[in-house]
Amino acid sequence: MKLFFFLSVFLLTISALMLLRPAAKSLGLVDIPGGRKTHSDATPMVGGLGIYLGLVAVYVVSPLLLPNYQDLLILSGAMLVFGVIDDAIGLSPKSRLAVHSAIALGMALIADIRLESFGNLLGGGPVYLGALSIPITVFATVGVINAVNMSDGLDGLSGGLTVIALMALAVCSMLAGEGALLNFSVLLTIQVMAFLTLNLRSWWNKRVLTFLGDSGSTLLGFLLAWILIESSQGSESVIQPVYALWFFALPLIDTVSLLIRRPLSGKSAFTPGLDHFHHRLLRAGFSRKQTVLIMYGLASIAASIGVFSHFVGLDDSVMFWLFLLIFGLYMVVTREQIAQEISQIE
Secondary structure: OOHHHHHHHHHHHHHHHHHHHHHHHHHOOEEOOOOOOOOOOOEEOOHHHHHHHHHHHHHHHOHHHOOOOHHHHHHHHHHHHHHHHHHHHOOOHHHHHHHHHHHHHHHHHOOOOOOOEOOOOOOOOOOEOHHHHHHHHHHHHHHHHHHHHHOOOOOOHHHHHHHHHHHHHHHHHHHHOOHHHHHHHHHHHHHHHHHHHHHOOOOOOOOOOOOOHHHHHHHHHHHHHHHHHHHHOOOOOOOOOHHHHHHOHHHHHHHHHHHHHHHHOOOOOOOOOOOOHHHHHHHOOOOHHHHHHHHHHHHHHHHHHHHHHHHHOOOHHHHHHHHHHHHHHHHHHHHHHHHHHHHHHO
């Protein structure tokens, strides 16, 4: 893929997003300010639609760039359609979980994209999943989908964190000579960056022109889960499974901590709240832009550690226990602080 093609994809995605904006109101895809929302203008939620249409257009024009990705386009299209319905009328958490699980199951059974091994995670040799392969694949995929969705709380946050993970994977794919995975990672990165051009405030654009919405964030989560699993399994794997944790460390740590804490406090794990990491940074006095940049920085550090460790050949188990140590420290350090902050707000 050459620079001209990259630029064409970038402009194609922006064009799709701008053309979709006028139709957002008639589709019920407009985010109205109020409640926990920090924006002040009614904003079209067509980011996912624009990114998906761009992917389909590239596949139609240059199918050789995305070989064997027909199933991905079909299943991610189903995820997008459900997300659009969710954005338009609002669905229950149980309904979302059921559909996300069903599509993840389709990924495992139809496309044969599944977790079959965790690698040398515990230091005693490869951990093969056997009969647990499919349920763990569904669980992990739904987890990544929700991690991206739950990080979609500030302009550019979930999109930028997804780009960081994709770039780390692209570097590993390039050095491993995996052209198809590299092409897809770079292609999706460019499309998300095109969305961010309209999603982030700048000197030339003082207001946000489009949001991802649940349709966009769940689409990105599903696409990311797909390529992380694909890149870490089989004889032609690009990375060991443990590095998927590092490439997407910050959203995973934040989401898993909430999935543990909320039920323990008698709340639903999927109920929106003010206990995310970005909420804590905002309450600490950082602006929205500063908060996003801080989280970009932390995510980039984690992904860089993952890429570096992958190429120097550090043992999987070392990286896994180090990840668990960081997660444990996060849980301990934030435990009392989060409780105090939430009690003050309530």
